[in-house]
Amino acid sequence: MMVEYIRIAAYLGAGISVGIGAVTTGIGSGIIAGEGAKAIVTQPKANESIFRTMLIGQAAAQTAGIFALVVSMLLIYGGFDVAEGGWFKVAALLSAGVAIGIGSIGPSIGAGYSGGEACKSIARMPKHSNAIMGNMLIGQALSQTSAIFALVVSLLLLYSVPNPEEGISIGRLIFKSVAFLGAGLSIGFGTIGPGAGIGYVAGRANNMIGRFPDEKASIMRTMFVGAAVSESTAIYSLVVAFLLIFAV
Amino acid sequence: MENITLAAGIVKASALLGAGLCMGMGALGPGVGEGFVAGKACEGIARSPENASLITRTMLVGQAVSESTGIYSLVIALLLIFST
């Protein structure tokens, strides 16, 4: 019977993960495509570099969606059809899907905003397209960091959940299982804000490099420091998730 | 191994779920807010690069203040985990 529960949890988690992940990566890359189309209208001469930026930006914005896909593949084919782990495993598998699914919302939208701004500013200043594209990629990588945190938590939930001890009391069984769910919810929701926020930072930096290319170094430094500080709430969520997984 | 009854287990379970939700939701606002601050700071530095250190300092102080709600959530989450 336990095997069926574990399978149900794994399939549910896989659906949640790739479902939410696909919606948000769609939105993110849609933003880039829209801005890219607008940019080509305003600056038809630079259509090649805008098109290239749009494609690369969309690929980077889909990273979080690909993470969700990987987790759902692991959930479906990762060998979760043995009764090992019991109720802990049920909660952890469901929670792994929730973590990466919700966790891909913020980074995708953030990376989408950043890529859109890059397309816009290349239309304004086609000469500096390389500098803008480099900055766009770095900014998108920064905003995907929180998605990486969500991926780490969901992989840990998939693979390092202990077996319930012999003769475990019912209360402990319940609260430990719920702790795994809480870990997924914590890192999932916790990455939305930082992901979107860092995306905003990178977008404004792209925009400003398009306007003032001489100030590239100081803009990029501010972007690094600002993005790193905005990430700290995602790190608090990561700490709480680790505590919920390992220390409770 | 201590013996925990069903009722106590449910209480502890809801505390832990609450801790996860608290930190997750609490990280939403500060994340977006700090990102906004940093984005505007990028703009400011691009427009007036001679005030770079002043702008960076203002950015960090502003982010520290807007992060305080995130720290409140962290404190509450830790309390929920360890003191119930």
Next chain:
Amino acid sequence: MAKKKLSPTLKIFLIFIAIEIAIVAFSGNFSKELKIGFDDGKFIVKNEATHFDLQEKITEEFQIDEHYRQIGEIPKIYNSEKIYNFFKTIFGEATAVGTFNLLRMLLIVDMVLLLMAYLIRKKLFTRPSKPQIMFEMIYVLLEEFVVETLGKEKRHFTPYIVTLFIFIWVCNMIGLVPIPGFMEPTRNLNVPLGLGFIAVVVVHATAIKVKGLWHHLQNYFNPIKNPLFILDLVGEISKVVSISFRLFGNVLGGAIIILVVSSLVKFIVFPVGLNLFFGIFVGTIQAFVFTMLALTYIGVEISE
């Protein structure tokens, strides 16, 4: 004879292949059970070991003591039971292997740093060699940041900042060396936590030196001037937590993702691209961010 110039794409591709071959040749973990031959009438490359327990691998990589306790063997790095028992009495049973590994890696990092310093200092020229140019560039760049943030009279902070950057950078890079058992020391939480703690201590020591002890303490323990002083204290602790967990989380996350992807491709191909991204790009950026945050914390504290 005209030299043919390789296109950049081809160059990158060749570098990838070279790194791949080097890793497969040197690393014992990979390619050990690899078999090339005909199977079912097709020429294939297949891995002999069909079953990979990812759970076991993750435990081995990240909770190594737990792993050896579960399988009940003597760890490979000790070779004999006597030495293992000796280290057990020093470090305790729960962390014997992990602590030994960490200390070994830290010693290797220190040796690399000392060797670099020695080699570069041995031949300082007015017409500098390539490594000398690189390190001078790093020094000058970071000195510019220090002067910009703290002012010209606080230039003596540059050695600390440069040391922090180079130490963290070498720590993050050393995981790329394809020798089994090599890992980034920053993957262990104790190292980033120690670095973060030192950074915050430096911040407060500087602030006390500049503003005086009494004036500085008023920021934290004066309920009239600062009614929410307890939250400021929590904020100081959270500085340590956020600065160190940022480094730790990024490095650990990269390591876990590389491990999972390697096991998804059954350890036949080593994910070189992921290693380049997480090792070089993320490692460099996190080292830079750690350094800049330590610097700006000092700047914020002494400028008020």
